Amino acid sequence: MLDMWLHGIEGLLQFRELAFLALGMFIGLFFGAIPGLGGAAALALLMPLTYGLEPFTALALSGGVMGGVPMGGSITAILLNTPGSAPNAATAIDGYPLAQQGKAGLAIGAAASANSIGGIIGTVSVLAILPVAKNIVLLFGPPEFFLLALLGLVIVSTTSRGKLLRGLITGGFGLMVAFIGYNDVSGGERFTYGIEYLWDGVHLVPALIGLFAVAEMINLYVKGGSVANNAASVKITKMTSGLMQTFRHWPTVLRGSLIGTVVGAVPGVGGVVASFLSYSMTVQAAKEQDRDSFGKGNIKGVIAPEAAINAKDCSSLIPTLAFGIPGGVEMAVFMGILIVHGMQPGPLLLVDHQVEIYGLIWALTASCVLASFTGLMLVKPLSYVTLLDAQILAPMVLCVAFAGSYAIDMTIENVIVTAVFGVIGYLMVRFDYPRLTIVIALVLGASAERNFHQSMLMGDGKWSIYLNRPISAALLAATIALLVIPVVRAMLNQAANRKILVEKEAA
Amino acid sequence: MKRVLGTPVTDYMPALGLLAVTAIYLVTAYQYSPDARAVPAGVAWVMMILVSFDLVSRTRTKIGATLMHWLNPAGDADKQDAVKRYPVLKQIVAVAWIAGFAAAMLLIGILYAVPLYVFSSLLIQGRRPLLVCIGFAAAATLMIWLLFDVVLSLELYPGILFGGA
Known part of the structure; x- marks a missing residue:
């Protein structure tokens, strides 16, 4: 095992890999600072550009992006009260008041060091858990793989914050799209409607570029204006003292990192839960006299969410790599990069591509630490990023998105797919449908169908194959429980509310 | 806006589609x-x-409200009313720009479509001065050419009108 870790580090410590890691980190910082873009859009745009790269280099670039995004987001959250991504909103609660008090440097310094430490703790947890996960996944066969795909869809739907039905619908739509093209089972093409391009199915990367990068640009077009307008008034001092604050408040860092690690390992829960849970736990744990200062500029209110965000980013690699169930939208897009480079996310990934995976983990950690220090040096320019006008930003990003989509395999039809999925993605945002489930369905759809047919062959066409094997029975039970529990809970809530209403009326 | 069973007609569109x-x-x-x-x-x-x-859950009927509460609590009618809605025309125009850009790439190729799109988008949508539009259009074209043609050595699509397949 140690051998693989060292191979991962060795692979990363090459000039080319380090250069791409640094490039990814800068891109991550930039995209992280712009609200509405974030890691998913950055990775979607970069995906076609990684085609010509070695898998290891592509993963170094991706790790760089993922490590850089949180720091970019926290800088604008603290300085401008404009969180680059949703999890950074928790940082803004105390970070922005600190900036208003002239202590922006203190807050940014603390955020930077909490970011680094959170990332390192997250990495340690991934390194500890992955070998165990590998042993578990080797017990899986086609029935388990099929049910795992189903469970992944259900988990992500149930964790789409009160959007179970719509999550399942977008998952179903994604599966319908995933079945387009040549079919291994029957040996013919399906749902192509005479379009030759669709014989290979709907290409994943152009679809992801559309769903995330293009959809966000349409959204930005519609909203208009610039993100913030007061970057010029920013003053930054006391950054070194901010760095030290994290070590002074080590229990807060540790708590935040552990919360982030646990939340990240649960698929679909996301960084918002991690950062806000960490923030609220820190408030709860604070002394009575200290509690009132939260929301008015308490440094622990900056440290807690920042540690959680980066720890979550590292630990969300666990479900993504080991089970093919992404920890969040960013991880879902990252799964696309893995596929592009011939690495199918899921159990066998840990067996077949160990060196690349450990290289990725080290790249992500290195990027977390590097981004913190680079972010400190680039505070001012990064805050100006939010002044970019949407009307200028959107066309530039769209040019790269469409040209990148074409460049994947030099097929102009990719551009049409990107445009179509861009509109679908925008409509999903507009009508409040979660996008994460569609990605999982697109990624897992074909293999889920293949595993379903293999399972039925194994079981001589009998459905009992799913109940006769302990792991598949457990997965099936978990899937049903996850579908039923939220509905039953909502029913019970409704009944309780009705009872209260009746009692009030009677009184 | 016209409502059916208490809900604006447009809110039924995604489900009907x-x-x-x-x-x-x-x-x-x-x-x-x-x-x-x-x-x-x-x-x-x-x-x-x-x-x-x-x-059904989108209707403001008793059964609609119950289904919404059980299966999709985040989409409650009251919460949906609070969501900021942008003018439909503005959204159609934004989508039309994307469609136009994709069509231009198909017809005249990437190296002509990029400057045309950036220039016209900034001029018409962004209402920027002519020189700014020309500057950004040139910068975008140069960026795409350098990145894809020079660095990645990829032949950019010439467009159906200029011999593209």
């Missing part, structure tokens, strides 16, 4: 062999049920 797409998909699925259609048809039938639930 999905229902139509799923129905076409289902009809197509039954043209294939039983093995080939087994999973797609199964998914499509489940989709028909789920989308029907979604459609």
Whole structure:
């Protein structure tokens, strides 16, 4: 095992890999600072550009992006009260008041060091858990793989914050799209409607570029204006003292990192839960006299969410790599990069591509630490990023998105797919449908169908194959429980509310 | 805006659209062999049920409210009313720009479509001065050419009108 870790580090410590890691980190910082873009859009745009790269280099670039995004987001959250991504909103609660008090440097310094430490703790947890996960996944066969795909869809739907039905619908739509093209089972093409391009199915990367990068640009077009307008008034001092604050408040860092690690390992829960849970736990744990200062500029209110965000980013690699169930939208897009480079996310990934995976983990950690220090040096320019006008930003990003989509395999039809999925993605945002489930369905759809047919062959066409094997029975039970529990809970809530209403009326 | 069963007509559109797409998909699925259609048809039938639930849950009726509360609490009618709505025309225009850009790439190729799109978008949508539009259009074209043609050595699509297949 140690051998693989060292191979991962060795692979990363090459000039080319380090250069791409640094490039990814800068891109991550930039995209992280712009609200509405974030890691998913950055990775979607970069995906076609990684085609010509070695898998290891592509993963170094991706790790760089993922490590850089949180720091970019926290800088604008603290300085401008404009969180680059949703999890950074928790940082803004105390970070922005600190900036208003002239202590922006203190807050940014603390955020930077909490970011680094959170990332390192997250990495340690991934390194500890992955070998165990590998042993578990080797017990899986086609029935388990099929049910795992189903469970992944259900988990992500149930964790789409009160959007179970719509999550399942977008998952179903994604599966319908995933079945387009040549079919291994029957040996013919399906749902192509005479379009030759669709014989290979709907290409994943152009679809992801559309769903995330293009959809966000349409959204930005519609909203208009610039993100913030007061970057010029920013003053930054006391950054070194901010760095030290994290070590002074080590229990807060540790708590935040552990919360982030646990939340990240649960698929679909996301960084918002991690950062806000960490923030609220820190408030709860604070002394009575200290509690009132939260929301008015308490440094622990900056440290807690920042540690959680980066720890979550590292630990969300666990479900993504080991089970093919992404920890969040960013991880879902990252799964696309893995596929592009011939690495199918899921159990066998840990067996077949160990060196690349450990290289990725080290790249992500290195990027977390590097981004913190680079972010400190680039505070001012990064805050100006939010002044970019949407009307200028959107066309530039769209040019790269469409040209990148074409460049994947030099097929102009990719551009049409990107445009179509861009509109679908925008409509999903507009009508409040979660996008994460569609990605999982697109990624897992074909293999889920293949595993379903293999399972039925194994079981001589009998459905009992799913109940006769302990792991598949457990997965099936978990899937049903996850579908039923939220509905039953909502029913019970409704009944309780009705009872209260009746009692009030009677009184 | 016109309402049906208490809900604006536009709010039914996604569910109705999905229902139509799923129905076409289902009809197509039954043209294939039983093995080939087994999973797609199964998914499509489940989709028909789920989308029907979604459609009913959007109505402001008692059953609609109950379904929404059980299956999609985040989409409660009151919460939906609080969501900021942008003018429909503005959204159509934004989508039309994307469609126009994709069509231009198809017809005249990437190296002509990029400057044309950036220039016209900044001039018409962004209402920027002519020189700014020219500057950004040139910068975008240079960036795309350098990145894809020079660095990645990829031949950019010339467009159907200029010999592209």
